[in-house]
Amino acid sequence: MFGHLLDSPRTTRLACVISLAFGLFFTFVWAPHPWSWEGIDQYHELARALARGEGFGTTDVPWGYAYYVALFYSLFGVHPVPPILGQVLANAAMPLLLFALVRPLAGQRTAALSALIVGIFSFNTVYASTQVSDAICSVLFMAAVLCFARGHAAGRQWYFAGSGLLAGLVPQFRPNLLLLPAMVAVLYVTWTWLAASRQQLGRAAVAMSLLLGISVLALVPWVVHNYRLTGVFLPTSSHGGIQLWYGTLQVGPYLENYSANPRTVFATPVFDYSSLSGQSIVVSAVVADCASAGPAPTLVYWTDRNTTPATITPSAINGRALEFAIPGQPDPTAVYWRINAAGASAAESLYYIASDHTGDLDRHDDWLDVFDVIRLARHLAWAEPVPAGPLADFDGNGRVERADLAAAVFRLLGYQVPGVPPLGGLVAEPAVATLQFSDGSYLRIPNTFTGRVTDLDVRGGLAGRLLSAKIRTSASPASSPSCGVVDAAGVNDVFYRRELQQLARFGALALDNIGRDPLAFAAASAYRAVRLFVVRPSGDLATTYQFASGRLAYTSGLVLSLLYFGLFLAGVVAAWRQRSALLPLLVPIVYVPATICFVLTNQRYTVTVQPLMFAFVALALVRVLGWDRDGAAAVKAKAA
Numbered sequence: 094m095f096g097h098l099l100d101s102p103r104t105t106r107l108a109c110v111i112s113l114a115f116g117l118f119f120t121f122v123w124a125p126h127p128w129s130w131e132g133i134d135q136y137h138e139l140a141r142a143l144a145r146g147e148g149f150g151t152t153d154v155p156w157g158y159a160y161y162v163a164l165f166y167s168l169f170g171v172h173p174v175p176p177i178l179g180q181v182l183a184n185a186a187m188p189l190l191l192f193a194l195v196r197p198l199a200g201q202r203t204a205a206l207s208a209l210i211v212g213i214f215s216f217n218t219v220y221a222s223t224q225v226s227d228a229i230c231s232v233l234f235m236a237a238v239l240c241f242a243r244g245h246a247a248g249r250q251w252y253f254a255g256s257g258l259l260a261g262l263v264p265q266f267r268p269n270l271l272l273l274p275a276m277v278a279v280l281y282v283t284w285t286w287l288a289a290s291r292q293q294l295g296r297a298a299v300a301m302s303l304l305l306g307i308s309v310l311a312l313v314p315w316v317v318h319n320y321r322l323t324g325v326f327l328p329t330s331s332h333g334g335i336q337l338w339y340g341t342l343q344v345g346p347y348l349e350n351y352s353a354n355p356r357t358v359f360a361t362p363v364f365d366y367s368s369l370s371g372q373s374i375v376v377s378a379v380v381a382d383c384a385s386a387g388p389a390p391t392l393v394y395w396t397d398r399n400t401t402p403a404t405i406t407p408s409a410i411n412g413r414a415l416e417f418a419i420p421g422q423p424d425p426t427a428v429y430w431r432i433n434a435a436g437a438s439a440a441e442s443l444y445y446i447a448s449d450h451t452g453d454l455d456r457h458d459d460w461l462d463v464f465d466v467i468r469l470a471r472h473l474a475w476a477e478p479v480p481a482g483p484l485a486d487f488d489g490n491g492r493v494e495r496a497d498l499a500a501a502v503f504r505l506l507g508y509q510v511p512g513v514p515p516l517g518g519l520v521a522e523p524a525v526a527t528l529q530f531s532d533g534s535y536l537r538i539p540n541t542f543t544g545r546v547t548d549l550d551v552r553g554g555l556a557g558r559l560l561s562a563k564i565r566t567s568a569s570p571a572s573s574p575s576c577g578v579v580d581a582a583g584v585n586d587v588f589y590r591r592e593l594q595q596l597a598r599f600g601a602l603a604l605d606n607i608g609r610d611p612l613a614f615a616a617a618s619a620y621r622a623v624r625l626f627v628v629r630p631s632g633d634l635a636t637t638y639q640f641a642s643g644r645l646a647y648t649s650g651l652v653l654s655l656l657y658f659g660l661f662l663a664g665v666v667a668a669w670r671q672r673s674a675l676l677p678l679l680v681p682i683v684y685v686p687a688t689i690c691f692v693l694t695n696q697r698y699t700v701t702v703q704p705l706m707f708a709f710v711a712l713a714l715v716r717v718l719g720w721d722r723d724g725a726a727a728v729k730a731k732a733a
Contacts, residue, residue: 096720099205108188108212115213116181119222120174125646130173132224137173140166152323152331152592156315157265158226173224180228184221187704188212190235194242195708198674202720206711207704214653214707216700230266231701233259238681238705241277241304248296250303257304261311267701268329269689274308276684277301322589324372334596334603339693341606344617351693358557359547359602363462364454366445367585368597370424374444375590376417378582380434392417393438394430397457413580416587422446427457432579439578441568444585450601451545458484461504462563463546469498470528470538474521484566495519502528505562506555515555530555547605614691622690625699626661626706628654654696657703657710664709667716675712678705 098104119125131137135151136159142150143163149156165176188208196204221228237259244252257274264271278301285297312328319327338360342351351357367374380390389410395402409416415432422428425447432439445454453464458480465484472479472493479485485493487500502516509515510531517529528536534553542548551557585591607614628650668675682702689698699706715721 096202096718099202099720104205105188105192105208108208109185112188112212112215112218113181113185115218116184116221119219120177120181124222125219125649126223128223130177130223134225136162136224141171144171151588152319152327154332155265155268155329157262158229161229162224177222177224181221183232184217184228187215187217187232187235190239191704191708194239195675197246199708199712203708203711203715206715207708210707210711211704214657216703220700226266227697227700230263231704233266234263234270234701235704237263244300250300253300253304254307257307258311260304261308264312264329265315268333269685269698270701271329272688273681273684274305277680278305280680323593325593331592331596333692334599336692338599338603340691341603341614343693344610344613348617348620355552356606358551358560361561362598363546363561363563364445365584366447366454367590367594368448368450369590369593370446370448371421373421374419374428374585375587376419376430376582376584377586378415378432379580380413380415381578381580390415390432390434392430392432394419394428396422396429397427424448425454432582434578437578440570442582450598451547451605453544459565459567460563461501461566463560466498466501466559467538467542469493469501470519470526471542473498473519474526475540502559504564505559509555528556547602618691621694622686625686625690625694625696626654626658627651628696657706660710660713661706664713667713668709673712675708678708682706
């Protein structure tokens with residue numbers, strides 16, 4: 094009986110109404126997520142700045158959704174409800190888009206049931222009630238797929254042009270979809286070459302060239318913007334480096350809880366440095382009130398390549414806030430600098446330009462740091478030579494002993510418990526030397542240490558703190574002890590330097606992790622490729638949002654995602670046996686886990702292709718329930 098209802102066009106319209114009703118309910122009554130209207134990823138603040146006419150102040154997320162929100166803020170004032178209502182309305186069109194896509198491929202009933210399922214169960218409806226990019230991205234993506242299907246069916250190039258434009262916009266909402274147009278184009282031309290005539294192959298090549306060309310053109314403005322700002326080719330965002338690093342931490346016993354992996358301690362670098370060689374070094378400072386009167390502040394810098402001091406004036410001044418741009422330096426370079434204001438000088442600072450993300454950058458012994466401790470420990474454990482001088486013989490008795498190791502650690506960490514030295518002892522074995530600390534933590538140095546800090550096995554509090562602890566040994570102090578001259582100073586803290594450095598650093602740390610156990614990483618990636626489709630909270634506070642209704646929301650999400658994923662697999666089997674025209678929809682569905690299974694992920698990353706999966710779910714249900722036979726019988730009766 095229900096099968097006949099799918100023949101009515103009212104079913105699809107009802108699905109749209111249901112989606113709209115759920116979206117409004119989640120927006121104004123109760124939402125099964127922990128975020129307020131303003132959502133996550135700082136889109137609210139980014140959009141406010143854009144609405145004020147300011148620039149886009151990050152490379153960490155792509156521009157698309159922030160500009161969408163900013164448009165509403167410009168028209169209706171800064172309030173999150175108008176853009177949310179806009180995406181709720183857009184999301185309510187998803188059943189209609191899916192119906193239009195599926196009907197020519199699998200028939201009226203499968204299409205109508207697909208629309209009904211997406212109207213009731215789409216996770217995008219949940220995300221439409223807060224400021225996140227998922228709902229708008231999914232609508233644009235579905236429109237791109239629909240245009241592509243229409244272009245293939247009708248043979249009209251302008252459909253492919255529209256698909257290319259939409260496909261070029263989609264990565265500015267979800268960066269992982271960047272390469273999908275290229276993948277689709279290659280597969281489409283290959284399929285045409287194998288299954289069609291030479292004339293059709295030429296048309297397919299022209300169509301895919303048009304699609305790819307327009308999708309690239311849609312990316313060009315943002316690529317140019319990022320290159321002018323950073324000097325780096327960046328088509329979407331800079332967040333991929335840290336996401337990949339997180340993914341490499343989700344291995345072995347830490348598969349569901351990367352924050353428990355002891356290698357997270359390497360997130361903090363030993364030294365202040367940047368791998369962006371050749372690009373200006375931006376020093377941000379706030380001049381203290383006591384030094385604000387008098388001549389304009391200047392910055393004096395010199396390097397280990399050119400020890401002649403050079404003086405520069407601020408490149409930007411905003412009240413007491415200053416910015417200096419030290420000229421770009423080659424790799425490697427140690428840059429020394431100080432700020433002079435009101436006749437006084439701030440303390441000397443040191444910054445490195447280096448692409449060595451895990452090695453010892455302190456070539457001139459400007460610091461007492463963890464590498465000095467390592468050298469002392471290896472000397473005491475295996476009689477390795479250690480450079481003579483104050484960073485080895487701390488008590489000046491002419492010998493390097495365990496007391497010198499304890500003194501070095503104490504200078505770096507100090508007393509954590511009154512009267513209890515931080516270093517408990519050194520245990521030397523043929524393969525490893527272990528520093529044991531008073532809080533029970535330890536640091537193991539392998540005999541095969543290659544000079545990379547990531548070779549260490551670090552477990553616990555004091556051992557972890559030792560990694561980034563350092564003390565200057567050769568810096569001149571400020572010339573005006575009574576005035577701090579500079580209240581705050583940072584180097585390359587501006588977003589277009591900081592975020593690019595994070596991309597490079599965390600990418601290097603990720604490759605370091607992968608190289609240590611590639612098989613474990615491959616196994617974890619394979620697991621995540623399936624895990625992506627299932628809502629399953631890990632219990633890890635760093636990756637799972639905790640909120641009052643979280644147990645209900647996560648349990649419901651787990652049950653629903655397992656159910657629809659199982660039905661999806663059944664639908665794929667049914668489509669394969671039928672040689673259904675739905676099978677090409679598997680390309681974007683498979684593309685998503687194939688391109689992001691190696692980074693930190695969750696089920697949200699698959700909601701863009703979830704409507705396509707619902708088409709296979711509908712195909713399975715229609716076949717199991719026999720509604721396809723009822724539909725065929727009705728068609729025959731009508732023809733008779």
